[in-house]
Amino acid sequence: MIGYHGIGVWLEKAAAWLLALLWISPLIYAFWAAFHPAIYATRFDLLAPLTLDNFREAWSQAPFARYYLNTFLLVTGILIGQFVLCTLAAYAFARFEFSGRNIAFALVLVQLMIMPEVLIVENYSTMSKLGLVDTISGIGLPYIASAFGIFLLRQTFKTVPQELEDAARVEGCSWLQVLLKVYVPLARSTYLAYGLVSVSYHWNNFLWPLIITNSVETRPLTVGLAIFGAPESGVEWSIITAGTLLAVAPLLLGFLLFQRQFVQSFMRAGIK
Amino acid sequence: MPSSTIRNQAYGWLLLTPAAIFLIAFTHYPAIATLGQSFFSESTVIRPAEFVGLENYQIMLTDEVFWKVVRNNIWYAIGTIPASVALAMIMAIWVNGKLAGRGLVRMAYFTPTILPMIAVANIWLFFYTPDIGLIDQFLSMFGFSGRNWLGNPETVLSCIIVMTIWKEAGFFMIFYLAALQSISPELEEAARIEGAGRWYYFRRVTFPLIMPTTLFVLINAVINSFKLVDHLFILTKGGPDNASSLLLYYIYEVAFSFFDEAYAATLTVVLLVTLAIIAIGQFLLMDKRVHYR
Structure with a gap:
């Protein structure tokens, strides 16, 4: 692989991952909102209780x-x-x-x-x-x-x-x-x-x-x-x-x- | 062998017939009928349709909404196509190279592609909701006040463009991935021995080699920008004041909300002509490429 060394390459890899994270985040957010009670729709508390009520x-x-x-x-x-x-x-x-x-x-x-x-x-x-x-x-x-x-x-x-x-x-x-x-x-x-x-x-x-x-x-x-x-x-x-x-x-x-x-x-x- | 030739003829057409019936019924006939209908007035209970020549087209040319949706459609194309194609190219190069967790990254890029536009719009609607939406909540942390992103004619089209780029880039990435994988690794090897940098290699080797793919992707992107309107039903209904309406959405409104089929047919002709021009353009460009080779 050409030039696979140095800081530029690491920056590029980081960018690739960052973009991937950005790209998947709307979907992850949808999962968050769907599996938590409505009040947590915009409050990102890792201890928020999980629920299936929304699906029901x-x-x-x-x-x-x-x-x-x-x-x-x-x-x-x-x-x-x-x-x-x-x-x-x-x-x-x-x-x-x-x-x-x-x-x-x-x-x-x-x-x-x-x-x-x-x-x-x-x-x-x-x-x-x-x-x-x-x-x-x-x-x-x-x-x-x-x-x-x-x-x-x-x-x-x-x-x-x-x-x-x-x-x-x-x-x-x-x-x-x-x-x-x-x-x-x-x-x-x-x-x-x-x-x-x-x-x-x-x-x-x-x-x-x-x-x-x-x-x-x-x-x-x-x-x-x-x-x-x-x-x-x-x-x-x-x-x-x-x-x-x-x-x-x-x-x-x-x-x-x-x-x-x-x-x-x-x-x-x-x-x- | 005349008998076998005749048999061949008969079998050929026989095999083709079922598909031909459906193609003619739902593609060729409606395309021609649409053109025909555009020269007639809308029929009502008391008055049957009559030939009016180019009157519908004259009405169209003075219809401010028509010009607005055409302008919107052009901006929508300009906003979505270069960005999503460039992103797709970058994504493909990243995912094709050495990268830890490559499969995961590729999945992240591609996933929006398999979601229906309606679902995408449902999710993004909440990002754009004034005050309680995610974007406004995020901005409020920095002291910005809430905005009505989708209710403002100045921001609405950009919001839709951003969402479309998110939805489309991963789809186009696939075609670039296929193209990149067909490039011989020896080229890269040779370039490295010559001491070429990555950017130089991309500019002088990769980019020209994937040019046919770029052309293919561009054409698909242009077509999509004219036929992708599902999200408007959820996000804006074309509003405010038609600021986000696109040609096909306007056709839908005219036909199924205003029940003016003749005018809808006239607008459809514009869309068909646009698609035909793209097709001819593609044909000529492809032709050139063949000569170039």
Whole structure:
């Protein structure tokens, strides 16, 4: 390592740690507020009593269980839809010569720039024509044909040696069997990476779900949390913080447990 | 092999069809329909929509709120992009080098990325709350009196910018980390033997080598600055007096609070054109890079 000696380097390391501390402190503060009685929200007394009352309160004041279920259904539904549609489309782009392929691919990539959340007005009227306003499908459908997913999988499928496909064909495999037995297993790490990115995106997504839902039965966690935590709702600060942590807990926990996979997935998704 | 070519054609399109239906229904069709709607008046119960040409655009050009949100959006982009990209670069270099507790530091930088913007806004709202909020309490220790950070048109946008930088820097760091890890360690070895300092090495080797990543990150950052509005719902609702409103948030308000879909469509066209310009810019820049190589 270049110049890893002297006081400058130590200063740099200290700065790296200081920045890390600064970066994590809002979250640590949220934990502090959520696990202590409200009067300690701004009084940092190490001997302050710990409590779970804020969580109990938050849980009883908003239907979090239902929000969890909605979010869970939403992200799994989207993920399954994305895996199926993107796999088929990516396979077509990677291995089939058909006329208009390049134009079709360019038209797919348009979605990388123009995400569904930009077209809220028109998509809302489409959904109301389809009778899908205030349904979980209504939240998910605009996202299931994902340009990003198609692009990632196409890149991966292209690296699969043609000989493997030819061998499978000789064995008498149909195209579907080739896809399922050769391509999909070889792209496992891409599916993992894309899956993690997709789940964290849709777990956190807000604007479109806010617009398209208007009942407890369909609202995902983010929308429920926004209603719960809105200043005009008058809920106490510590309870809002507890609710906020409830909403992010599964994803945060998943991240802390599988940090390496998360970081590598985001990296992999970014390089391609 | 004409028969296999035809089969290929058929299979190719068949495989593509499911994705194509959804892409057309929720991306291409709405984009075109939005453009079409922007030339019509808003339909009401007594009066159906009629063709008005560019009238909606004329209204837009005289709409002070429109200009305000455009200005805000530009300031928001200027405020968030260079800072978060520079921080991301520094973070990545630190986390990529020798550092005790590297994993922990990396985790600290990255964690804001996986939190929803709504949760982030909930937490930061309390920092900015006048008098009882953390910032005011901290400042009061030094004798400063409380300020209404989010209620003041002069400070509100900066508050939102700071929060966004916190949220985004760790995300961009990941792309830089990936880029740094692809740089051959021999380069650093060679530079050290030549007696190059760390700053010199960064300026002449690392920085140029990660330029493609910088471009990629910059484009993502620009797009984000136009589509990231979730926090406004919690922190400010675009206020006070639209001082923190952004284009997409204004579109939401016009469409779903004022129920003027035609005008919302007109505003959306501006957003679409902006994104298209970014896309073309990206395409040209990438192209240049290829030639350069």
